[in-house]
Amino acid sequence: MNKIIHGNAIEILKDMERESVDLVVTDPPYLVNYRDREGRGVANDTNADGVLPAFAELYRVLKDNSLCISFAGWTALDGFTNAWTQAGFKIVGHIVWTKDYASSKGQTAYHHESAYVLAKGWPRKPLKPLADVQEWVYSGNKYHPTEKSVENIGALVRAFSKQGDIVLDPFLGSGTTAVASALNGRDYIGIELEQKYCALAERRLQGVSRYLATKNQAKAA
Numbered sequence: 288m289n290k291i292i293h294g295n296a297i298e299i300l301k302d303m304e305r306e307s308v309d310l311v312v313t314d315p316p317y318l319v320n321y322r323d324r325e326g327r328g329v330a331n332d333t334n335a336d337g338v339l340p341a342f343a344e345l346y347r348v349l350k351d352n353s354l355c356i357s358f359a360g361w362t363a364l365d366g367f368t369n370a371w372t373q374a375g376f377k378i379v380g381h382i383v384w385t386k387d388y389a390s391s392k393g394q395t396a397y398h399h400e401s402a403y404v405l406a407k408g409w410p411r412k413p414l415k416p417l418a419d420v421q422e423w424v425y426s427g428n429k430y431h432p433t434e435k436s437v438e439n440i441g442a443l444v445r446a447f448s449k450q451g452d453i454v455l456d457p458f459l460g461s462g463t464t465a466v467a468s469a470l471n472g473r474d475y476i477g478i479e480l481e482q483k484y485c486a487l488a489e490r491r492l493q494g495v496s497r498y499l500a501t502k503n504q505a506k507a508a
Contacts, residue, residue: 288453288474291465291492293485296457296478297337300344308348308476309452310356312443312464314402314435315341317360327432330480335363339370341457346374348455352408354447356382358435359403371405380404384423384439399423400435402443417446430461430487441467448473462488469495 292299316332331337345355355376359367371378382402389396400423424436440463448454450472456464459477461484468475469492479485 288476289469291459291462291477291479291485291488293479293482295337295480296341297344299478300341300348300457303344303348303476305347306350307453308455309350309353310444310448310454310473311345311349311354311456312356312440312447312454312467313345313456313458314358314433314460314464315458317358317433318363318366319360321433323428323432325432329433335366338458339366342370342376343374345455345457346376346407349407352410353406354379354410355405355407356402356443356447357405358400361401367403371403376405376407378403379406379410380419382417382419382421382443384421386423386425388425404447413446417442426463430491431484434461435463437463437467437470440464441471444468444471444473459488460484462491466491466495469499 315338316329318332318335318338320333322328349355380403382404384400386398389398391397421439421442424438426434426436428434444454444467451474453474453476454464454468455476457478459465459479462477465475465477465488477488479488
């Protein structure tokens with residue numbers, strides 16, 4: 288727990304204990320060969336075999352009656368939904384974040400991101416469910432070409448887990464899920480294929496540790 292692991296998510300997940308994780312929050316490659324304005328791409332973004340088989344392992348390591356929140360792009364949605372269903376997940380929710388800018392344009396201008404709420408078993412429904420339309424907080428993509436904001440990921444962590452739970456992200460990128468988990472009193476496990484992002488995530492988490500230590504000292508004073 289509370290570790291960033293460098294390596295291939297599918298292989299690392301195979302070594303994890305069955306039913307040991309309370310929540311998965313992840314933003315996997317969308318399988319679209321994405322490039323941002325600076326030409327930055329995402330590892331495995333054209334390799335479905337390096338992404339989709341991870342969901343079977345995620346199902347295995349999740350505790351019964353738990354959730355996996357997975358972002359996904361609509362252009363490869365058939366592949367994702369097939370992988371989720373074959374793994375054993377049921378789609379029990381869909382969250383949309385609306386943007387005030389278009390991230391791209393085709394037949395329509397793309398003004399949203401979306402994630403799917405996937406259930407293993409029958410998780411208890413929350414007393415105050417998260418609205419399925421949320422406001423997008425732009426991260427600036429400072430650390431990663433498809434970086435999600437701590438604010439948006441933090442809302443998911445708070446809505447679908449409780450303090451002390453273990454939150455797993457097998458496609459950690461620059462570490463946002465781990466940062467959001469630590470800030471909200473959750474333990475985390477992050478897996479990332481690219482070493483440079485593992486190092487970056489570790490630096491961000493060191494900043495979180497300093498922030499929390501200062502906050503606790505101020506409370507004690």
